[in-house]
Amino acid sequence: MATPMKVPRLSAGRPKVSSSTKKRRKKATQISINRSRIVIGEQIDRWNALKTDIDAKTNAEVAKVLLDKYYGPGPVAGGSIEQQPGPSKVETAYRKKMALPSYTSTPAASHRLQLLKEQQYESSAESSISGVEPLASSSHASASDSPRHYSPEKKVPPGYSTSFMDPFELSIDVYEESNSEPEIDEDEDYEPSFDIFIGPVNENISEASFAEEFFSEEKEDDVEEEPDVEGVKRMQTSDEAAKLSDEQMFLCSGEALLTLSRMSVKDTCNSCSKPVDFQKKIRGSAVYFKWVCEDGHVSFSWCSQPLLRGGVHSGDLMVSSAVLFSGNNFQKISLFAKFLNLAMVSSSSYSRFQTTYLVPAVETFWSSHVENILETKRGEEIVILGDGRMDSPGHCAQYCTYTVMDNNTKQILSVVTVDKRETGKSSVRMEKEAFVRTLHHLDTENVKVGEVVTDAHTSIAAYLRNEYPQIQHSFDIWHVAKNLAKKIMKAGQQKQCGGLKGWCRHIVNHFYHTCDSARDVEEFTGIWFGLLHHIVNEHEWNFGCGSNITKCVHGPLTEPREVEWLSKGSPAHNALRQIVADKRFLKQIPYFLNARSTAELEGFNNLILMYAGKRFSYIPPVYRARNLIAAIDHNSHLERPSVINKDGTERVHKIFNKKSSRWLIRPVKEQKKYDYRKGLMELVLRMRMEEKGSMFKPVVLKADDPRRISSTISQVAPPPTDQLKKEQVSRFTK
Incomplete structure (x- = not known):
């Protein structure tokens, strides 16, 4: 009988707070404390000497003596506290040290104290002591306040505010500041800081960090870490954390994790009752767990990814799809996985997935996508914008992409790619060839074109003038x-x-x-x-x-x-x-008379760079598929609204034009949603499940593949490798 998995019990008590959260809270508390600091700088030695001479126990006693010397005995300036009867021991010692006369009641002092008693102070009066914030009156204090919070609890005479306390209940602590200001040079003079806490000094408060006490009841939006339980491994030392760099990472589906959580594994084999041993095997981006006895009987087996038809790992196929559909490069993603120590699909498997499923899926998706657009254009005369884009800078391009956009809706209607081998290996002739194919495609789709807007390409202008005289031709101004x-x-x-x-x-x-x-x-x-x-x-x-x-x-x-x-x-x-x-x-x-512009089409050409950069080379089907994905991306996000600020204005961002040395503004658009991703992924997975043959069958080039014309774009056939090795000699070889 299988042993059910144990569910760990959570420890009782207050949930633990992560160290990062504690640091963040402590830093916030420290910033709050720093606002009420009193820095005495170089006077620290004189302060400590005075504290020793007058036999003061706390810094608060020293502060009271000094304040009494300035304001006179009794209340501080602006305060409303009645004078304490008689001088204290510390006051007497100070007056003896300074050779001052003892306190006597003078008419001036009595008159001043009487005026202070008669004056009415509102509870919101502002303290004249730097760094002391007004506190609420004790009559308004909540009975549920925690004793750990610094709030006055002594009774105050009626009609007076608790905003001004007995100076002996101001706790002044000298501390060394840390984690709150930038580090300073060790050679600079050290200036200690003072914290003033307003409230009675409670000797019964247990020792605890101020951050923990202050934030003990705080509620945050952040999800706190789980407490230490069985199954949750927490790194305790730096050496332990450093070992994570050698850990192998895997792609795992959520369903597979749920399956693993429900499994109950016995220590003995189901067939021969011998002890079972745990084995791990990596295949592509997936990992297999097996419990096998010494006789080879497999008691249990688990895979981190669901399997598709023919044993293809779904994670391998979906990772390959994501690389192509997001415009990434497999070599870069593979390098990323290597640095992360993440199990990754092999380069050969990616190429096979790309040729067998991904490229056909993009073609199928684009055909359905553009058919829905062209269906709305039939029966009306439209104005199209056309422009060609070469796949590499200079005059050595291999591919030319000719794109046609509807002038009114700015939707991409056609994407045609031409390989250099299809024009006699001449790059100059590719754009005209692509334009001819574009018009032929629109004719077959029964789309009536009334005007074509292109750049001032002489060959295209002559072709339209001779072959399509009914179509008006305009230049992009x-x-x-x-x-x-x-x-x-x-x-x-x-x-x-x-x-x-x-x-x-x-x-x-x-x-x-x-x-x-x-x-x-x-x-x-x-x-x-x-x-x-x-x-x-x-x-x-x-x-x-x-x-x-x-x-x-x-x-x-x-x-x-x-x-x-x-x-x-x-x-x-x-x-x-x-x-x-x-x-x-x-x-x-x-x-020029129609004042047409292909500026939006130029923007789309820049979008193609995200999917088919000019510094990378692709085989013909992949290059076309990447251009089609760019067109799908463009059409799917045409109606993207601008971001609106809280005050209702449109959000913009500034751009500096290097060529004109001028600042421009552009509206900020909402983030793209890529809703077509789900449809592309589903199409790829369905194609694999519905295929009956093996994925490892020989790849046959299509009839229109340019590689059937020539295996390379070179005008000269490649010589044997041995001959190149002999002829190629480095100039720096000694």
């Missing part, structure tokens, strides 16, 4: 403005043209204004050429350039000038004239 700024800054570097640099931002703004205002080519030309007059402080002219516009549209210029006007006919003015009247630029004016 952001790209045009960027190229315009480059030309102006380059011209400003020429001799006697330095004044043109200061006008760069204003010229670019004028270009945006022209694109937004002009309705046809003639009006665009008139507004655009007006720049040549305005920049030389000429705001009206006789003849327009192909239009009837003969003056600037701005009002009187009364603000101080940021940049100086150019001189008409100067080298800088002539250089600007060549840029403004560039023939190629003027031919492209019809592409």
Whole structure:
């Protein structure tokens, strides 16, 4: 019969508080104490000498004598305590030491004391002693107050507040400050500190840390540690904690832990009644526990993860999925697991999972996702934004991703990737090839395109003009403005043209204004050429350039000038004239009239960097899958609202633009939720459970896989390895 597992009993009494919580509480208490400190600095020696000379037992007695000397015998300044009858032993010793006359009742002193008695003080009166806070009147004190709290309990004459106590009941303690201020140099003069506790000195209070007493009844939101019980191992020394670096970590599911908690393991084998031995085996990210006798009989077995079809560990498959779906790199995650000593799925298993389940799952999920979007676009004419992105900087790219976005909803409608091997190993031809495939895909989906917005790619412009004349083609004015700024800054570097640099931002703004205002080519030309007059402080002219516009549209210029006007006919003015009247630029004016921009699409290209960085290489299916995940991420978080502050305003954060040296603000969006994660994970797990064949079957490339064209992207076949070893010699070999 199996022995049931014992449930440990919790120890009685107040729950223990963790050491970190105690330290935090002690630090908070120390900060509170520091606010009422009295620092006497270099006078500590004189203070201690006086304490010895007058035979004072406590620092409070010394303080009373000094206060009485300043204010006179009886109440402190602003206080309302009746004068104590007769001098004390300490007072007498002090007066004898200082050769002062004994106390006598003088008319002045009696008159002063009478005025203090007649004066009415409210309980909220503020104490004139530095560091002493007003206390509540004893009549309002709660009867349930703990005696450990410092609260006055002596009776006070009626009509008087307990805010001012007998100075002999002010306990002044000298202590050495710790854990409250930054450390100081040991060579600096040490200044002791004083704590003043207001209330009667109770000699019957048991010794305990002030932090524990003060916070004994405090309720915190933090979850306190469990008390020491069987099954909960608590490190006691630093050496014990250091051994944790050698401990093996494993991934374990919650269901598996519940199964382990319900197991009842006997010490003997069920078959032969021989003693059983515990064994542990690691497989991937999982761990197996087995209880086996010497004859090989397995009494009990437990695995930290549920098994899928064919004995695949669910943790291995889900870890692999999380690496790809989150845009991480397996090598980095594997290195992270190595530093954590966490059991991890092998690189070969990850590659097989990725090829067999993860990439097909992403393709399937994207097909369903984009089909729902395209279904809403059919039957209407849409404006699309298109842009190509290379997978690596420079002119040696292997992949080009061409993305199409709906101009109204900003949703990604199509993602096409082209490999260099599909264009004769020419990187220049990839963007046009990807654009052609994109339009063909939208045609097959019965999506009617009325206008296409791209950058000023000449091959794409020629293709649209010849193959799709019914589609209006517009250029992204952001790209045009960027190229315009480059030309102006380059011209400003020429001799006697330095004044043109200061006008760069204003010229670019004028270009945006022209694109937004002009309705046809003639009006665009008139507004655009007006720049040549305005920049030389000429705001009206006789003849327009192909239009009837003969003056600037701005009002009187009364603000101080940021940049100086150019001189008409100067080298800088002539250089600007060549840029403004560039023939190629003027031919492209019809592409600027709609004032379209692909700024949102540029933002999506930056998001792709999270999933497919330009410093990593991927095989074609994986590269496409990572781009599709970025598109799913973008579409799933389009309607993300901004964070609202408590006062109802929109939260923003400041960004410094290095290029323009200007500060900008951007709204702070709510955190992404990644709701599509569950659907992707479920799809991967279902694909494994529904597959009938083995996972270790040979991998067959698809018909459209670029690796069927060539195994590498090199123009030259690789030579034998032995030949490379002989030819490759280091220059630093001695």
